[in-house]
Amino acid sequence: MDRTLHDTPPPLPTEIQLLFDYRPPALSTRAEWSSHPQVSPFWFYDRHLDEKLNLLHVKPMPTLPKDLAALVDDGILAMRLRGFPLPEVSSTSVFTPEAYRRGFFPRVTDATSVGRFYDNTIANSCESVASVLAIHPHTSEWLPALMWAKTDGEWRPPSSWDEDFSIRIRFEPETDELLMPNGLPELLGHRTLQNLKDLARRFPELATCEIGVVSTETEFILRDMDRLTAGGFKPIFCGTVGTLPSISVYTPPPDPLSIPWTTRKPLSAVVSRATKRKSLKIHSSVDDSPPRRSLRLHKLLQNAVRQHQPTTRTRVPTQTSSQLPSPNNSAVRINRRSDITPPVRHATHRSQQTDFLVQHTWVRAVCSDTTIILFHCGNFERIGIRHRNSQTLYLSDLIDVVHDTDPARGKLHVGLYMAAYLDTMDRFIQLKELESHPQPPPKVLVPKIPPAPLGRLANKKSTTTKKRNRAAFEADISTDDVESESSIIFREAGLRNLALIQLRYGVFNSVSPASFLRVGRSLAPVIGPIRPPRVRRKYSTREHFTLLLHSTIGRGATGHVHNASLELTTSGGKELAHEVVVKLAFTPEQQERLEHEYSIYRHLASSGVHGIIVDVFGLFRDIEGDTMAIVMSHGAPNGSSLLDTYTAIYDDPSSAAFLAAMKVIHDAGVCHNDVRPPNLLLDDKGKITILDFDRADLMSSEEQREREMGTLTDLLDGVDPEY
Numbered sequence: 001m002d003r004t005l006h007d008t009p010p011p012l013p014t015e016i017q018l019l020f021d022y023r024p025p026a027l028s029t030r031a032e033w034s035s036h037p038q039v040s041p042f043w044f045y046d047r048h049l050d051e052k053l054n055l056l057h058v059k060p061m062p063t064l065p066k067d068l069a070a071l072v073d074d075g076i077l078a079m080r081l082r083g084f085p086l087p088e089v090s091s092t093s094v095f096t097p098e099a100y101r102r103g104f105f106p107r108v109t110d111a112t113s114v115g116r117f118y119d120n121t122i123a124n125s126c127e128s129v130a131s132v133l134a135i136h137p138h139t140s141e142w143l144p145a146l147m148w149a150k151t152d153g154e155w156r157p158p159s160s161w162d163e164d165f166s167i168r169i170r171f172e173p174e175t176d177e178l179l180m181p182n183g184l185p186e187l188l189g190h191r192t193l194q195n196l197k198d199l200a201r202r203f204p205e206l207a208t209c210e211i212g213v214v215s216t217e218t219e220f221i222l223r224d225m226d227r228l229t230a231g232g233f234k235p236i237f238c239g240t241v242g243t244l245p246s247i248s249v250y251t252p253p254p255d256p257l258s259i260p261w262t263t264r265k266p267l268s269a270v271v272s273r274a275t276k277r278k279s280l281k282i283h284s285s286v287d288d289s290p291p292r293r294s295l296r297l298h299k300l301l302q303n304a305v306r307q308h309q310p311t312t313r314t315r316v317p318t319q320t321s322s323q324l325p326s327p328n329n330s331a332v333r334i335n336r337r338s339d340i341t342p343p344v345r346h347a348t349h350r351s352q353q354t355d356f357l358v359q360h361t362w363v364r365a366v367c368s369d370t371t372i373i374l375f376h377c378g379n380f381e382r383i384g385i386r387h388r389n390s391q392t393l394y395l396s397d398l399i400d401v402v403h404d405t406d407p408a409r410g411k412l413h414v415g416l417y418m419a420a421y422l423d424t425m426d427r428f429i430q431l432k433e434l435e436s437h438p439q440p441p442p443k444v445l446v447p448k449i450p451p452a453p454l455g456r457l458a459n460k461k462s463t464t465t466k467k468r469n470r471a472a473f474e475a476d477i478s479t480d481d482v483e484s485e486s487s488i489i490f491r492e493a494g495l496r497n498l499a500l501i502q503l504r505y506g507v508f509n510s511v512s513p514a515s516f517l518r519v520g521r522s523l524a525p526v527i528g529p530i531r532p533p534r535v536r537r538k539y540s541t542r543e544h545f546t547l548l549l550h551s552t553i554g555r556g557a558t559g560h561v562h563n564a565s566l567e568l569t570t571s572g573g574k575e576l577a578h579e580v581v582v583k584l585a586f587t588p589e590q591q592e593r594l595e596h597e598y599s600i601y602r603h604l605a606s607s608g609v610h611g612i613i614v615d616v617f618g619l620f621r622d623i624e625g626d627t628m629a630i631v632m633s634h635g636a637p638n639g640s641s642l643l644d645t646y647t648a649i650y651d652d653p654s655s656a657a658f659l660a661a662m663k664v665i666h667d668a669g670v671c672h673n674d675v676r677p678p679n680l681l682l683d684d685k686g687k688i689t690i691l692d693f694d695r696a697d698l699m700s701s702e703e704q705r706e707r708e709m710g711t712l713t714d715l716l717d718g719v720d721p722e723y
């Protein structure tokens with residue numbers, strides 16, 4: 001039978017209508033139930049995105065909820081036009097009915113319980129309906145290929161937001177298996193299943209979600225986003241002045257080619273401002289008119305076909321993260337000729353929490369390359385769209401979850417799930433196409449650093465200073481000849497109090513470096529001030545050094561560990577660099593551990609223990625953030641930890657070396673207390689290093705140290721007490 005757009009649509013199955021119209025009850029909580037602090041999850045890394053990936057603008061998109069709900073109508077219409085009836089909800093169906101939704105008591109404790117309430121009441125049913133409308137309209141059951149799930153995400157400092165929920169394909173990355181409900185794999189067929197698997201491997205999250213506790217603070221933040229959409233957003237970078245702007249090494253990945261949302265203003269606003277402004281559109285197809293219903297329909301009708309075929313669209317010049325240039329061909333951007341002015345630390349205002357949350361969420365969306373962003377704190381929410389090309393976040397108006405009915409809440413969220421899937425599939429197809437035609441990496445232009453005007457310093461300085469500089473210069477030249485470059489660099493770095501930390505790996509490429517002030521002196525050699533210095537207004541080239549963090553090593557209870565290049569201009573004018581390791585600690589507890597670890601290294605250094613532990617070049621604190629850093633030598637530059645090469649090495653000479661090293665540490669009065677394979681390093685020349693002293697103590701008994709020696713002996717013998 002021929003169907004047209006003008007036929008009267010048949011009524012929706014009752015349960016589907018109930019889902020679309022679902023209005024959740026108001027959630028209540030008690031402040032004392034939430035164990036997490038009322039802060040946004042903004043942290044160190046959020047200031048260091050590549051300049052082409054950064055968030056620059058926040059703009060309103062008031063029509064977004066209606067556009068998402070319209071996507072549902074279009075999905076239903078597309079099914080009708082293709083002759084697929086909407087499945088009925090039977091008692092045996094996977095679909096969760098209204099009675100189930102209403103069975104949950106609207107009391108929540110923390111952000112995670114807000115995410116679970118959302119899961120039980122709405123996500124559960126949206127998954128099935130969105131899956132049928134967007135992925136498998138030909139099937140005759142409400143079976144979900146999508147899911148709302150919380151995973152063990154990346155560690156982040158505690159905050160009032162849970163960041164591990166997302167809309168996902170039903171897929172388990174650990175086992176690399178799809179988790180489709182019984183019967184669905186047969187209905188989908190091998191090809192669609194393979195496509196969904198590939199999509200899920202590449203994009204584990206189809207949206208970036210921030211689920212907040214129910215509190216006046218989180219509600220304030222969602223309301224305060226109006227300030228940002230009215231032009232109040234300023235990107236948050238490090239405030240260090242005097243460095244050259246960074247060179248971007250990254251072209252943003254593609255935006256979707258066909259999307260169901262626009263930045264159309266309400267008609268009245270458009271009419272009144274028509275002469276002043278052109279209505280903005282972020283529609284990224286060649287035709288920049290808002291997506292018409294027929295276009296959305298066309299997309300839905302084509303979706304099943306597109307899952308199997310490469311597109312023939314014009315290629316978008318872009319780079320995927322796998323095509324990022326390696327750190328070796330990226331330019332060092334610290335201007336070594338001019339003075340550095342470190343930032344001033346300002347108190348954080350309440351409203352800054354909004355800017356922090358928005359920038360942080362944007363960074364997360366960049367890391368997982370998602371378009372759709374959901375901010376939800378129980379009774380209020382906002383939906384956002386990340387537009388990569390214009391570096392703009394488009395935000396819906398504040399949605400009052402309990403009271404807003406236009407669009408109906410259930411329908412809006414079905415549309416949200418559909419859009420999350422369609423957007424990701426669109427970009428996935430583009431990326432696959434790009435990878436079959438790789439682009440040459442962009443040429444990185446290194447700007448010339450103008451030479452310091454000769455005599456400028458000389459004019460300003462007294463004759464005595466001039467003589468001193470000359471003496472230092474000559475001393476440097478003469479010692480350069482006899483001293484190895486590494487000892488020069490560490491001697492000079494040990495005397496400097498300002499460390500500029502830049503990130504350059506993955507999506508990170510600092511626009512400006514973070515300024516870290518020395519709070520603990522260098523222990524290798526033991527030099528530098530006994531007391532922590534004060535922040536000065538300016539630091540000359542000879543008074544600071546750079547730490548270029550270019551990859552990650554691992555993460556532990558104390559913080560995140562990075563490979564870094566320590567770079568400086570010596571007092572003799574030489575540019576030197578040496579590989580080091582930087583461990584960053586974020587929370588007060590981590591910083592306490594790090595300070596303790598540093599104090600143990602200080603004790604070992606003063607007891608003459610050297611060569612079997614890493615060299616520590618100082619402890620530093622971020623001037624404007626809340627991060628602490630320890631700078632150390634690499635324990636095994638070309639080696640690995642026993643965790644990687646784990647085999648019994650009892651008869652190996654390195655085994656005797658580990659035992660002898662532990663004896664030296666014990667003789668210095670230190671019990672390590674954490675003897676495990678990742679903390680025992682062995683380099684390619686057979687040199688051993690024992691690291692990670694954050695649990696060590698100086699108060700141990702003879703018996704404890706003997707026990708520790710026994711643990712180490714067992715471990716080297718292949719008897720691993722923990723692994």
Ligand SMILES: Nc1ncnc2c1ncn2[C@@H]1O[C@H](COP(=O)(O)OP(=O)(O)OP(=O)(O)O)[C@@H](O)[C@H]1O
Pocket residue numbers: 553554555556557558559560561581583614632633634635636641674678679691692693694
């Ligand atoms: N100086 C270093 N050289 C080489 N690798 C290092 C160095 N410091 C740390 N690592 C590696 O980084 C990872 C985490 O470091 P570390 O164990 O010091 O962190 P932590 O936060 O103290 O962890 P834990 O929870 O084990 O106490 C480990 O796998 C370790 O091998």
